[in-house]
Amino acid sequence: MQRKLLEQLLAWKSSRKRLPLLLEGARQVGKTYLLKTLFGEKYFQKVVYVNFERTDLELVALFEGNIEPQRIINYLSLKFNTSVNQSDTLIIFDEIQEVPRALTSLKYFAEDAPEYYIVATGSLLGIALHSGTSFPVGKVNRLRLYPMDFEEFCWANNMQNQTTEAHDAIQLLKKPLITSGFKDVFQQYLAIGGMPAVVSEWVENKNLTIVEMILKNILADYKDDFSKHTSNTESRRIGNLWQSVPQQFAKENHKFIYKTIEPSARGRDYAFALDWLLDAGLIYKINLTAHGDKLPLSFYSDNSDFKIYALDVGLMRQLASLPASIVVGDDNIWSNFGGAFAENFVLQQLRSLGFDEAYYWASNADNPNQPKGKSELDFIISDENVIFPIEVKSGEQVKGQSLRVFRKKYSPELSIRFSLKSLEYNEGLLNIPLYYSFLFADLIKQKEKLSISDFAFKNNDATRT
Template sequence: MLYRKIEVLIKEHLRTDSKRILLIDGARQVGKTFIIRYVGQQLFENFIEINMAEDSLGDQLFAKVKTVEDFYLQVSMIAGRKMDKKENTLIFIDEIQAYPHLLTMLKFLAQDDRFTYIASGSLLGVTLSHTPSIPMGSIRKVRMFPLDFEEFLYANGMNQFVIDSLRSKFEKRESLDENLHNKMMDFFRKYLLVGGLPDAVNAYLETQNIQRVRDIQSEIHEYYAADASRYDQERKLKIRRIYDLIPSNMENKKKRIVAKRIEEKKGKTFSDYQDEFEYLISAGIVLNVQAISDPHFPLIESQDKNLLKLYLNDVGILSGILYGNNIRAILDDNCSINLGSVYESVVASELIAHGYKLFYYDNRSKGEVDYLIDDFASLSAVPIEVKSGKDYTIHSALNTLVTNKDYHIEKAFVLCNQRQITHKGKITYLPIYFVMFFQNRPRDEADLLIP
């Protein structure tokens, strides 16, 4: 079984006497149902699972449920003998977005407090935005992502002792020895190939067959595209077109969305597609990075909503589209292959999964820096540049940014293939794999915001 860090959060929530219902959001195929089922069956004598998407295509028992009593009646038809008491009964409402009215009912189920509940779904951001009565205060919504690099290491046999040792090295800014560095780079490159979708990771672990992995990634990629576009008939062609353009955008120098390319119509602007962008982002299948031209803390106050980069939610899907079955392009670190787009993609997914809202620096005269994140400890912005080649010390825009006294930047990072951790003024050069320890959340009561 794959280790998922969200397991701890789910267990802690279900073990507390919380008055809120935990709602796990996220794209399809990231493992929501599996991990909730696994935890629920561990902790509760009576585990009741109801898939609302299946119900909507079948008996539609919950289609017209309007009261708590109606809800209990329908549950009893499925698993009446398991409905005991709150302490030993967990009702898992899966694919809740199939019945938006049930999102409102969560408030009343929480108030009734007769059983323990947990729910999950996809496109919940979209669904909630169209829900007349959002159950604020009654739900705790948490987003789940594909396996991050740390979870991928666990899947490949690394244990807690090794991970903690690596984290200590990162926090002390100590370089790994050459053998361990090479091992970590090997794992990192394999992560670029496999990504973090559970089915793809399991296929890799079981078969080491890249064709099998690519087939799964391709199937999920097509499923995402079809799934996202079917929910809004009026906009589905534009949604699908934006999603399909992302890999080719990654190969462009600027990498950002160009509005006129979406429908190949002159005069179209970013604002014409705001709803489509929001739809894809809320679905969890793309990751958004907003432009900042004036990087003052907090960054959200300076974002430019008309300049946007979109990344696929899984680096394995991207590397499959770009390189197919040619694993040597990535594993051999071929100098003729520019891996910049997959490096940037994996950094985006790591940072977002670890709690950061992402921005990038864009200045017409001074250039671009790949990422900007908020540092709440120093109340300043932290620039991050991602380099996949040997020219990792060349970054004129970053140099200009950190020396601008108006921005009060205290530190910056360049993530690269270099083994040695080095410092040049405010800039620290880190091996790319250490991005897994950039955290914007407390861990075991310790604040791990980029020490």
Template sequence: MLKRKISDYLESYFTPNRREALLITGARQVGKSYAIREFGKSHYSSFIEINLLEDSIARTSISKASNSKDLLLRITAIASQPLIKGKTLIFFDEVQVVPEIVTAIKFLVEEGSYQYVLSGSLLGIGLKRISSMPVGYLTVKEMYPLNLEEFYRACGISDNIFSVLEEAFKAEREIDSIIHRKLMELFRLYLIVGGMPAVVQTYLDTNDIKKVVNKQREILSMYVEDISQYDINNKLYIKDIFNLIPAELNNPNKRFILKNLNENTKFSRLENSFIWIREAGVAIGVYNIEEPKLPLELAKLRNLFKLFSNDVGLLACQYADGIQLRILNNDIDINYGSIYENAVAEELYSHGLKLYYFNSKKQGELDFVIKLDDKILPIEVKSGKNYLRHNALKNVIENKDYEIEKAYVLYNENIKRVGNIVYLPIYLMMFIKNREIENLIWKIDLSSLPQ
């Protein structure tokens, strides 16, 4: 069984007195249903799962409920086991099919007999059709494919190794060469296997790359099917955008070029299609910014962006046959740039970081710009030997208007620092995340005021 971070989140979320439901969103095949099912079965006396896509009787019955009391009665009739007050978790899966259940969850939570978890795919779009979001009664949590740490753990990397890596990252100290070499081998494996749970499990069970690729092709076919099913009006454009992601990332600047999609179409006509594919969870959008200065959101240019795949393994699968073996062999003739950057994009995105890039005729281009602990952090990704060539990084660091204290270069070699630039083995990107905020208790003393 794959150990996922979402399992720890579920345990901390569902305390006995919790009066709030949880909605887990994310693309298909990232492991939402499996994680919830395993948690529910191991932590509750009664676990009720209702799949609104596969169970047409349940779907019809729930959609016709007139109020919360009626809905609970219908759930009782549908359930395959008894509902035990205070000891039952009810799981509504594929809620995008009956989005009204998200509104109704407020009344179920208020009733208080049971706890609730919801899940579904393409919810970024589906939630917009909901008339009333139950604020205060529902937490939304996005789930992703396995990130690099989860993949390493699945492959057998121990807690001790992670402790060594984290200490080296914080101290900017070299990692033992044997550990470094093995982790780079595993990173190259991650580039072709990716983080889709079914794909990772296929690799762990068989070590057969051909079977891995076949499983990835199945998932890609499911994504295309989703496009056809959930956006009738724009499905052709969305399908073309999805299929163009590998080719666009292979361009020198990796920016999505509209004319490659349609020579005569303006961005305003296609914007909703780009938003759809991003909010469906199958792509990660990275916008260009005018300057690497806070606040980054106000500096973004919405018509200049890169689109990365939500899973680097799926991206590798979309490239030409045979690339998997060449990656494993560390073939120096391959341009790894797009695949490396995709791995970094999805890793940082899974850490909850908003991603941008910077491109200026005068100063050059930075692969990523993020806000980390309230400071600007530029990141360059280098897959080859010319890792010391980064004029753009030098230019923005020297620009006093930007107040940049440090930058990272993610590359294949060991840790070192040169001035303001820290060179990190690319697998250490797993530690680039905001510091967790500790509880801040602040009480104002009003005793000096007259009563």
């Protein structure tokens, strides 16, 4: 399976200003496979791999003493019976947060042995840092890996040519010609999600029973982490908050409410649990921003008014104990949760595309003397000092006042709607089909030209003037 982050790994490998690399991401998003198989085995002659969760005490003890790089290199050469060379060997320190001194050693590799290719991964690094582990600030390059996004899922389903053709069409300011294939795979993605082990099973065998089992196992592993790294009380709270994620979306207003977790829940009691899940990468937190026309958006955000989303739509479905069939039907379950899945999907794609900061907006939020209005816009992001309001709809019915209210108030340069309607541009509003989410970055780069492109026409060629 291909991963987009491989391109950035190759750029890191060839960079003259390369520092030790830290690859972050939630557990089981594919960090080890990416580094060992896609990157290490294909672009290096040798790979020296150390998993600090499973290694022996002797190797752990190595980092309790002198962590001078050459001493570590010499030990690894003996330990793995290979010559660790600066020109052809990739060193991987997996789950580096388990041995804080190993993390510290990256500083000395950066200063004294920058010629070596050394990569570290951390699933729970944010938690370790909150616990007091020192970080080699300014001495590492950092990348983050998310679950497979929709385009990577298409690649796994042998649709590389189709995605390439779609990208090329946008470059030419044309509408992509193929839609049915993307629609079908999009429905699959909503049910399967982007966790690599789950995607692999689905692509190879189409065995939904095994898919469900793998998803349940991943959730069980996460639950084990709750208890392994925290006290019994905090573990219970983390588990309760995590289980409440689908319930937060069952409300018409998706704003996070602590009492949804349990009637007696209070913010101060669950602050640690919320931070733990954020640090572990299992949830995304979207704060309210009071202004839709002022940058930076973070300056006007309200950290106490927020929504949370799961890192993956497949995991969220399993967490909610919903059958995979809900994404292909129009039953009551889908009508209740369709908006939640669509929003979670869009946010997941935005993160994978590099939009790390997103907010939501509500009318009257800029007036502390009035209650927050009924109009709420799903996401607001910025790119190159341009603010993009984003509305998400789960079907072809796109009537709603929130985006209209926002546009009337702020007159944004370009407004975005994700839905199941066809790709079209009309008077500053760009509708992107959910199954074309991977084209989002391409489309906004063309924002000045959209009005003169095929997207400016709602009807087919025969009706154009």
